[in-house]
Amino acid sequence: MTGSGSPCGACKFLRRKCVKGCVFAPYFCHEQGATHFAAIHKVFGASNVSKLLAHLPVSDRCEAAVTISYEAQARLQDPIYGCVSHIFALQHQVINLYLLYLFSCKFIETLIYLLLLVYLMVGFCF
Ligand SMILES: [Zn+2]
Numbered sequence: 001m002t003g004s005g006s007p008c009g010a011c012k013f014l015r016r017k018c019v020k021g022c023v024f025a026p027y028f029c030h031e032q033g034a035t036h037f038a039a040i041h042k043v044f045g046a047s048n049v050s051k052l053l054a055h056l057p058v059s060d061r062c063e064a065a066v067t068i069s070y071e072a073q074a075r076l077q078d079p080i081y082g083c084v085s086h087i088f089a090l091q092h093q094v095i096n097l098y099l100l101y102l103f104s105c106k107f108i109e110t111l112i113y114l115l116l117l118v119y120l121m122v123g124f125c126f
Helices: 009-014 033-043 046-055 058-077 084-125
Strands: none
Touching: 009 033, 033 046, 033 058, 046 058, 058 084
16 A cells, blocks of 8 residues: 555556555555556566565665566567667667777877977977
8 A cells, every 4th residue: 555545556557456565565656656567567477576576675675676667668678688788788888989089089199299290390490
């Protein structure tokens, strides 16, 4: 129960009575929880997630619920790779930024070398 008498988002989605001590209630609010839980139920199954949360220490459950929700959303978008596709995209971005950084360093190094060369040539001319 969420405290206001309305079922939590998970129980609302599952169309069941939300009992006191519902394992989902602290992590799936009545308003938006049902939408998040729909993805979780489709990917992992409500029973499996219930067991998983119940076996975790209470202090870790919130982070686990957020992580499971994130992975479920990612699995719906990309059934093969899930959140790994996000990791690949971020790794690709890091590599591109690093290459840009290296190119910039090399460009600046070359520019300084050319300026020094021009300065020396001008210095020798006058
Ligand atoms: Zn509930």
